[in-house]
Amino acid sequence: MKKTKLGEFEELVLLTVTVLQEDAYGVEIKRELEERLNQKLSVGSIQSALKRMEEKGFLTSEFGEATNKRGGKRKRIYRATPYALKVLQELKTIRERLYTSIPVISYEI
Structure with a gap:
């Protein structure tokens, strides 16, 4: 497979997908990232990154079961591909x- 670029935000979203596993859907990914980064994110930015990574072959997705809790709507669950896991390991x-x-630097004031 051709090497594909992974941006910084995409990398964070992809790492979050791997952390959440079966709970890796849009709103939960957003919540987890906001908590870990201590900043607000838009659902749109998350969804855009997920779509790009799916197109690049980093993610697959499928719809979960519809639930009453979600008003009969189904969640789109994302999973990292083996290719994505390999790329994450290389980046790490x-x-x-x-x-x-990095040389050791003293920051004494």
Whole structure:
């Protein structure tokens, strides 16, 4: 598979999908990200990132069962593909190498 670029926000959304597993649907992804980032996000920004990543082959999705709690609506559940997990591991390795290469600096005031 051709290497596809993954943006910073997409990476955060993808990581959140892998954390949430079976609960990885739009509103829950938004809630989890807002809590972890301590900032407000729009549902639209999450949905756009999910759609782009599905088109790039990082995610698959399927509809869950309709529930009374959701007014008969079904949730679209997202799952990371094996390709996405491989890319996330590569990014983690790159970041770890970079962080361990930072010289120790004293920030004493």
